[in-house]
Amino acid sequence: MRIAYDAKxxxxxxxxxxxxxxxxxxxxxxxxxxxxxxxxxxxxxxxFRDFPPKNTSVxxxxxxxxxxxxxxxxxxxxxxxxxxxxxxLFHGLSHELPQNIEKTGAKSxxxxxxxxxxxxxxxxxxIDRIIYKxxxxxxxxxxxxxxxxxxxxxxxxxxFMNIEESRIEVVYQSSNPIYNTQLSIEHLQQVREKxxxxxxxxxxxxxxxxxxNLLELIKAVHxxxxxxPVVVVGKEKKYAKEVYSFIADKQISNIIFLxxxxxxxxxxxxxxxxxxxxxxxxxxxxxxxxxxLQSGTPVIxxxxxxxxxxxxSESLYIDPFNTEEFSxxxxxxxxxxxxxxxxxFQGFEFSRKFDTKTSIESLNNIYESIF
Numbered sequence: 133m134r135i136a137y138d139a140k141x142x143x144x145x146x147x148x149x150x151x152x153x154x155x156x157x158x159x160x161x162x163x164x165x166x167x168x169x170x171x172x173x174x175x176x177x178x179x180f181r182d183f184p185p186k187n188t189s190v191x192x193x194x195x196x197x198x199x200x201x202x203x204x205x206x207x208x209x210x211x212x213x214x215x216x217x218x219x220x221l222f223h224g225l226s227h228e229l230p231q232n233i234e235k236t237g238a239k240s241x242x243x244x245x246x247x248x249x250x251x252x253x254x255x256x257x258x259i260d261r262i263i264y265k266x267x268x269x270x271x272x273x274x275x276x277x278x279x280x281x282x283x284x285x286x287x288x289x290x291x292f293m294n295i296e297e298s299r300i301e302v303v304y305q306s307s308n309p310i311y312n313t314q315l316s317i318e319h320l321q322q323v324r325e326k327x328x329x330x331x332x333x334x335x336x337x338x339x340x341x342x343x344x345n346l347l348e349l350i351k352a353v354h355x356x357x358x359x360x361p362v363v364v365v366g367k368e369k370k371y372a373k374e375v376y377s378f379i380a381d382k383q384i385s386n387i388i389f390l391x392x393x394x395x396x397x398x399x400x401x402x403x404x405x406x407x408x409x410x411x412x413x414x415x416x417x418x419x420x421x422x423x424x425l426q427s428g429t430p431v432i433x434x435x436x437x438x439x440x441x442x443x444x445s446e447s448l449y450i451d452p453f454n455t456e457e458f459s460x461x462x463x464x465x466x467x468x469x470x471x472x473x474x475x476x477f478q479g480f481e482f483s484r485k486f487d488t489k490t491s492i493e494s495l496n497n498i499y500e501s502i503f
Contacts, residue, residue: 133499136219136238139171139190140206141226142183146395147339147367148419149245152281152305153225154183156495159306159488161185164496170217172210174202181396191217211236221499227264229271239502242275244268246416247288248343255343268293276502279495281305281417284438301498304441305417306488311399311426323400327390333361334462335405335429337398337420338412341369345411345434345452347378352411352458354384358466361386362409365393365401402427406472407465410439411452418442425483430475432461444482446475 142153161169162185169188176190184190191213198205207230214222214236222233224242233240249256249264256264272278272293278300280286286302289295315323323329334353338344346364353362364387379387390401402408408424410433421442424431433439435449443449448465450458465472 133167134170134218134220135167135499136170136172136191136214136217136222138206138210138222138224138226138228138230139173139184142171143173143176143180146179148417149226150180151308151419152243152245154180155306155308155488156225156491157188158183158185159492160495161187163489163492170219172206172213174206207231214238221502224271224275227271228267229274231270233274239276240274241277241279241498241502242271243279243281244272244285244289244416245281246285246414247292248414248416250288250292251414252343255341275299277301277498279303279498282438282441284441285416301494303491303494303498304486305419305422306486306491307419307423307426308395309488310396311402311423313399314428315400315403320400320404323397324404326397327401329363329388329401329404330361332406332466333363333388333404334407334409335363335365335401335424336409337365337402337423338410339369340364340366340372340375342371342374343413345413346371347375348411348452348455348458349409350375350378350384350387351455352462354382355455355459356462356466358463359386360406360466361388363388363390363401363405365390365398398423399427402429405429407432407462409462410434411450411458412439413437413452415439415442421447422483422486425479428476428480430465430472431479432458432465444479444485446478446482448475 141149171184171188171190193199193205210230211232219238221239229240229242253261272295280300280302286300340346402424408429408431410421412434414437418439421431421433431443431447433443433449434452448461450461
């Protein structure tokens with residue numbers, strides 16, 4: 133089978149959508165070697181180790197006009213290439229399918245990660261809301277099959293977009309296999325020294341934006357009995373100013389921001405952490421929660437979206453806006469060594485549910501079902 137992917141995020145995105153795309157493409161090309169794989173991207177960079185896989189073909193705009201108008205190429209000109217390359221199946225990995233995909237002769241699948249745009253439209257600029265909604269509506273209408281990355285996202289597709297349940301399949305995403313490997317004491321010590329990390333800390337991973345609620349975590353830690361540091365890994369957005377302002381106002385000195393962190397060092401930082409906190413208001417899946425569980429790190433996450441699906445029954449769930457509840461949960465984990473051991477073991481066992489090979493088998497079954 134000749135399978136093509138919208139690989140823009142795989143080449144250019146450093147957070148969730150990029151991680152999903154890179155892991156899926158790398159895994160499927162590893163386990164299903166009988167297919168030919170084509171990766172469509174408006175441009176590429178060399179920041180991601182071992183990507184793209186050697187048994188894939190990367191297709192980018194070639195003519196002057198297509199290079200000049202890369203977004204237009206991605207939306208309107210990819211369809212011409214799909215016909216030329218005789219593609220059997222096109223998979224849009226991040227909410228989008230090319231215009232005129234129906235006229236290419238290729239079957240199509242789109243992955244929907246979340247419908248946060250519809251739940252919290254105020255988080256988006258007006259022009260972005262208009263553009264993204266048109267792309268969502270086109271993709272959901274045109275796709276032969278829709279993949280949701282959680283049951284929560286599936287429910288949202290049905291409720292917000294009025295899509296028939298029979299057209300939607302849930303395939304949980306898996307994390308990069310590097311998070312499954314227990315690193316040596318020597319390796320972990322090298323990571324600790326490289327970033328000057330304290331002996332104990334709470335870890336936060338994710339874009340520093342309002343929805344992720346980093347400020348609520350800092351408030352909760354500031355409210356606890358301990359003075360444990362918080363290590364923050366994530367791209368800063370406008371909301372970061374609000375976080376820095378609070379830190380300065382309260383004269384908090386134990387918040388450590390790690391910027392431009394190589395992905396290869398992140399598993400070590402997860403494994404060094406005493407606790408992982410993810411108080412995001414809403415997620416489609418919450419990949420950092422899975423990464424923490426696979427790293428053997430206890431998790432506290434926000435309740436109310438899909439994070440209970442990702443974190444399992446042994447993680448703790450809190451209202452991130454209830455500072456006292458949040459701080460009590462933090463104290464409970466930090467002060468109870470037996471609880472931490474249970475959370476680490478049970479969390480790691482639960483993470484096996486998201487085994488990469490299992491996810492790829494489910495995905496391949498969907499691929500085959502639409503022909």
